[in-house]
Amino acid sequence: MTTTTSATESRFGPRQGQKPQGGHVSAPLTTQRSDPWQIGPLLTLLGFGSFVVYVTFRAFQGLDYYSAPYLSPFYSPLVYANPEYYSGSPTFHALLGNLPAEALTMWQQMIAWLPLALPLSPAFFILIFPASFRGTCYYYRKAYYRSVVGSPAGCTVCPIAQGTYQGETRLLLIQNLHRYAMYFAVAFIFILGYDGWLSLWMPVDAQGASWVAGGGDPATYQFGFGVGSVVMMLNVVFLGGYTFGCHSWRHMIGGRLNRFASSSGETGLSYAVWKMTSWLNERHMLFAWVSLFWVMFTDFYIWAVCNGWITDLNSWSQTAAIGQ
Amino acid sequence: MSERTFRIWRGNPQDGGDFVEYTIDVQTGMVVLDCIHEIQKQHAPDLACRWNCKAGKCGSCSMEINGKPALSCMTRMNTFEEGETITVQPLKTFPVIRDLTNDVSWNYQQNKRIRPFAPRPRDPDGEHRMMQEDVDRVQEFRKCIECFLCQDMCHILRDRETQQNFAGPRFMVRLASLDMHPLDTDDRIQEVRDESGSGLCNITRCCTEACPEHINITDNAIIPLKERVVDRFYDPLMWLMRKLKPGNSREKTTVE
Ligand code: SF4
Ligand code: SF4
Ligand code: FES
Ligand code: FES
8 A cells, every 4th residue: 555645745844835833043053042052063173173183183293103013003004114214114004115215206296386385194094994984973973963064953942044955965976975984984993903913012123132223124023012002902892893883884794684583582693782882882882982081092002102201111121120 | 038030022913923921939840831821820821831841851841941942841940040131032943823822834845855764675585674773873863752852943944045946854853764764675775865954054053052952963964965976976996986886886776
């Protein structure tokens, strides 16, 4: 049985073209709410804003992203090291070794018109992935539709743009490709997990001394751990909590099914994974912020250790001290 | 017991209207609906409002209290600041009939547009069988009391001129409860996108904030439906898979 709709029924919207009555307002950003609804979107804006400024600065800086054995997540996987800007680049850590001189020359010609010298930072090749993942994330979409575009800025707050509303049709159909960004994000969890593992292995030279910037390739690796290892592993945990609570992930691993149970009532692996994902999914906003903050902190920690602002407490310096 | 002031919108579409202030004594344990009844008793016997169960289950007492859509029978007076004037209005999204009452019939028209439940044939013994794990998800959606607070809250229906192209969160919930049902055989994905306008929702979650039954409208109904729409219409890999292996991508998906 199908119920068809007459043209009139579908043509008219809720208020049937009338102006709002009942003492309601309709000018942009007006509302009858008496609570401080502005605080939420402002905090979001502040949070995003500081993150974007920090990441942009650190990516363009192209420096201080490796302090043995810790690699900043903004630079992982390290595609190549750039000897031009950091004499102590961990060439041994980079997938493609040192950046070829020709590429560097090309880059310098490209940016010759700029008033300041921009390094060709390895971070550019990496950040595009997390940026597209977070940029199309269902939670972040809500957050920036509210706090950046004001569509709407808060519930029952009149939208800023009063023109024809198209939502996520037309231009924003691009958001539907979120799952592709998710595939890369899942790969990143493994890559960062590997970095977490490497953070337990201190590169040392033939004399057994810790690898230092400019020290060439290490002779061997020594097992141990430090505060930096903990910071890096927590980063993997938080990013994992965020990534595996993703709505697209939740759909792909089970949400798209209508039947989890077999006729005998057994539920398989996909149900179990779907249940766990749903638990994380309910906390998606929390993980989004915690992981955003922590990835920034992880980078900051490594930056600070590189510059000696913080001394990394670790087992390697302890053994070195005992040995002396 | 304390004295409280209410600003209540009085009027009708023909003659217009305005806010009128009423002051009454409020006892411990009273809800906004009790206060409205008290105002009717003491000051304004002709003040129009709708209510029925006074238990948060019939969904008729929806109004906007201090700018937020809420059930007046479930809004306790002790949630307001001492001395705060409480503003009460009819819903913004639907035409006002009089005072605090709205004509919500547009919602019933939307409901009629959704094709009804189409279960697969019964098992040989005449039973319909489904597993608890499979119906858990749709049971959440069955809690809906049709108060239409989510419809009132949704900025598309509330403030946008494209409102007639979107069925609204309540009906996305209904569509989800049908599309995810383990027994349903109908293919509703095209309808979700084209008739009900899933693409218009920008997942800003106000509907979820409004729902008195705490149905996770955006996360559990709308976003999963949007993902199913992506499978069908926007994912190039899924499209390729359907071409290579027709009929296998999702049980209910009929291949175009
Ligand atoms: S999440 Fe979608 S349906 Fe819910 S209020 Fe926002 S736009 Fe409307
Ligand atoms: S989904 Fe929630 S808010 Fe919407 S009509 Fe149902 S009970 Fe009311
Ligand atoms: S990462 Fe947030 S929904 Fe996918
Ligand atoms: S009177 Fe029934 S829900 Fe409020």
